[in-house]
Amino acid sequence: MDVRIVIVNPIYEGNIGSIARVMKNFGFNDLILINPCQIGKFARAMASHAVDVLESAKIETFDDILKNSELIIGTTGIMGTGSYTRNPYPLAKLNEKFNNNIGVASILFGQEDQGLPNKILNKCDMILNIATNPTYPVMNISHAAAVILYNISGLTTKSLSEKMELASHEDLMRLLDHISDVLKDIEFPPHKRRRVLCNLKRICGKSELTPKEVTMLRGILSRIQMSIKNNH
Amino acid sequence: MDVRIVIVNPIYEGNIGSIARVMKNFGFNDLILINPCQIGKFARAMASHAVDVLESAKIETFDDILKNSELIIGTTGIMGTGSYTRNPYPLAKLNEKFNNNIGVASILFGQEDQGLPNKILNKCDMILNIATNPTYPVMNISHAAAVILYNISGLTTKSLSEKMELASHEDLMRLLDHISDVLKDIEFPPHKRRRVLCNLKRICGKSELTPKEVTMLRGILSRIQMSIKNNH
Numbered sequence: 031m032d033v034r035i036v037i038v039n040p041i042y043e044g045n046i047g048s049i050a051r052v053m054k055n056f057g058f059n060d061l062i063l064i065n066p067c068q069i070g071k072f073a074r075a076m077a078s079h080a081v082d083v084l085e086s087a088k089i090e091t092f093d094d095i096l097k098n099s100e101l102i103i104g105t106t107g108i109m110g111t112g113s114y115t116r117n118p119y120p121l122a123k124l125n126e127k128f129n130n131n132i133g134v135a136s137i138l139f140g141q142e143d144q145g146l147p148n149k150i151l152n153k154c155d156m157i158l159n160i161a162t163n164p165t166y167p168v169m170n171i172s173h174a175a176a177v178i179l180y181n182i183s184g185l186t187t188k189s190l191s192e193k194m195e196l197a198s199h200e201d202l203m204r205l206l207d208h209i210s211d212v213l214k215d216i217e218f219p220p221h222k223r224r225r226v227l228c229n230l231k232r233i234c235g236k237s238e239l240t241p242k243e244v245t246m247l248r249g250i251l252s253r254i255q256m257s258i259k260n261n262h
Numbered sequence: 263m264d265v266r267i268v269i270v271n272p273i274y275e276g277n278i279g280s281i282a283r284v285m286k287n288f289g290f291n292d293l294i295l296i297n298p299c300q301i302g303k304f305a306r307a308m309a310s311h312a313v314d315v316l317e318s319a320k321i322e323t324f325d326d327i328l329k330n331s332e333l334i335i336g337t338t339g340i341m342g343t344g345s346y347t348r349n350p351y352p353l354a355k356l357n358e359k360f361n362n363n364i365g366v367a368s369i370l371f372g373q374e375d376q377g378l379p380n381k382i383l384n385k386c387d388m389i390l391n392i393a394t395n396p397t398y399p400v401m402n403i404s405h406a407a408a409v410i411l412y413n414i415s416g417l418t419t420k421s422l423s424e425k426m427e428l429a430s431h432e433d434l435m436r437l438l439d440h441i442s443d444v445l446k447d448i449e450f451p452p453h454k455r456r457r458v459l460c461n462l463k464r465i466c467g468k469s470e471l472t473p474k475e476v477t478m479l480r481g482i483l484s485r486i487q488m489s490i491k492n493n494h
Contacts, residue, residue, distance in 0.1 A: 052405050057395035079398050161417040163289035166311050173284050173408035176401075180409045185393040 031128045031135040033182065034060040036095055038150065039141040043069050047076030047084055048172035054080035056183035061087040092150060100133025104146050104154035107168045118159040125182045137178065142171050197244040202234050205244050208251045215258050263360045263367040265414065266292040268327055270382065271373040275301050279308030279316055280404035286312035288415035293319040324382060332365025336378050336386035339400045350391040357414045369410065374403050429476040434466050437476050440483045447490050
């Protein structure tokens, strides 16, 4: 889905700039403002290299949002109790929902000190709440945006920087064979070798070595072997 | 593990206050500052209801961190290339690591405009990088803290607000039987009932109804039935 970020009645321009920045960090561009405060130098400073997102923000009304969205998602820092249950949708599942549907999804953030009014929350298709500590659940609006946008960016699951490519079991076996050879070369007491190799195998297992790291370690082992041979 | 947040050479007091706030939002209290700027009114304003975290921050040196930590984690917005590979650990796995070990884990954030210097990154046990859009990867320091602290808070997996309790298959079947009864009561054309029920079954399936929602829907159906009987 096409995700748009909507800020309702923002009163601090710095927050608008901050949200523009974190939108660009996670690859989002469509910023909508409903009844915003004046936007000036401080908003631009907080937007940093995302002034383009800030300057292309559109001013709309809530009726425009109702007309132009397939899915309207309200965010709240406070879970309602009593007769009116806010019944939130899990943030972790939202990315999947966006991937599997088409249309415009508008994510609404409320005024900094009040959040979204109930009359708007009632018109939202879904409610989103970030799990926080009950002693202080109310987040800064741009922090809430950062957490939500990170989770829906889809970058997390795609990015190599958040996934590790593990070395194959065979690579690890070759590394351990190599270590075993070195233990012989350095005349490590034979009756202790099996136990030491077993421990090293466990260490390799839990350290989640990548192919590059295995190659590097084997390079070091080869250098050790060369040094030993040269000294004999 | 006991998680401590360390800010190295911060130059904007607002960021220190912002980080204190998001720490409290996610249940963290230990803030360490290395060579910080002056902390005044603006930091306290940004900390909002987390002034206690801000005021209990300790000033230490990097040598103190080295001495007092079991695990030192450096954050970076830029992945190194060439000979010096930063080789990051996946953020999604960090929570598990913290749960399964004991000791102090220090998470280091660098100066706003420069990040952590290489001489500190080299001494870190692990490197953490948030997957961002390559067109603008550099995040605001407190946004980066928000995303990391959310992911390691452990609140996500514990909190009911981020998990939905699904109604059982039997509950759904009872709901559909109830709908089927209502279709009879309202004299819905018999030859269309099977197809409509099948479609309704699919809608119920994908809408991930909770037990409470099923109860509410059945309450509505009962009221419909009562209204029909009263009018006959």
